[in-house]
Amino acid sequence: MEMLKGKVALVTGASRGIGRGIALRLARDGAAVAVHYGSNKSAAEETVHAIREKGGTAFALAADLTAIGDIHAMFAALDAELEQRFGDNGFDILVNNAGIGQSLTIEETTEASLDEVMDIHVKAPIFVIQQALTRLRDGGRIVNLSSAVTRIAFPNLLGYSVSKGAVNTLTYVLAQQLGPRQITVNAIAPGFVETEMNADTLSDPNGRQFAAGLSTFGRWAQSSDVADIAAFLASADGRWVTGQVLDASGGSRL
Template sequence: MKKLMSKSALVTGASRGIGRSIALRLAKDGAVVAVHYGSNAAAAEDTVREIRAGGGTAFAVGADLSSIEGIHTLFEALDASLLEHTGSNRLDIIVNNAGIGQTLPIEETTEQSLDEVMNLHLKAPLFIIQQALPRLNDEGRIINISSAVTRIAFPGLLAYSVSKGAVNTLTHVLAQHLGNRRITVNAILPGIIDTEMNAGMLQNPDGQSFAAGLSTLGRWGQPEDVADIAAFLASPDSRWITGQLLDASGGSRL
């Protein structure tokens, strides 16, 4: 039996990369999946088509998550589509994955560049969760995508790292806050994953050697490596795990 049958899930940034793989995997496990996208509607619809071709149920919702107005837009569209597909606007699973890459050391960091990553990596998950709580069923699952850069120092990723560190704190605090509803809150901390964000590095031999050399397993990660962890955290099997930061870096720099 599929472990997520009758469950509904929102995956932000699900048109490509890690988010796409998570959406595909949750749908494979039986969830009705809202595939959020920021700007690439065509890619989101491709994800939806692939899910439907595999016998799953999904729909796309577009919204700019960098502002509270965009988050309100997200939930207006989400409520309508969930009602259409499930008969209710209730949610069971939230995966906060939407994000951007930013390579800047402290000397080049500006107020604008800091706001850019903080708005999408921290403010968006916080207010998405806030707006979702009245819709989220008890025993629900919140999964935040953080990063191994909160454990491994990369000075060229300063603001990005700080924003993901804030996600870790958000995860910890909300796990305590929502425990009385048996809602679990956990974060996944990927290392270098083969996505568009890391394409520049992984397209040249030096970058490939660096990425593979970080992990004790001798390779860089694939989106499916993270999606499988998210599927476990979304399932009933993870019921006794909350407030945790799950390193998904293949043992990078142990």
């Protein structure tokens, strides 16, 4: 059932991991998907190919989201692509997924490391949304990727945790501001997901077992587990949900 038929989505960091899973799911539900990537062009093209192979519509956009100029250039490219394909530059769904992993305690944190994680997790979504607002149609959807570390304390993930906490606050503020336009703004907070970002933990049998044991289900999440939640929030079924941080950690540390 194509619940998103006729909709257009932009998913940042969609070449791999959770972002790829979300792009594939939104396309399966009928949305045309702009697949953003930072540097891995081949992975982005694989995502686009996977969508097109199943009859969907997708195209890739490159941008370093830590550079304001690149964000502006990405939206200029998006405008051109949408106007050519659909006759205008409006779109309906924005998923702020692009992110990095970082494992540092407060003692290990440097100015450079903190700038790095804040730039991609906080600064980038703010300025991506700023550019999106003049293009996002009324009744649209914004989905931000947060993390269960905003609820569960991991001292070795200081900068990462703080940056995702800011994502939650951004979600609340924008949900209030954009409500009159019937735009919903929500965040998804996954726990451990089996993606390349967690390759080091996955390769360590003890780390893999520890992370699986956090969930009441005793397993790691798959990107599709998170993508299905994003699809609900992006659909008409999610119209009455806004300003929420949805825990998607499989009941970790209940």
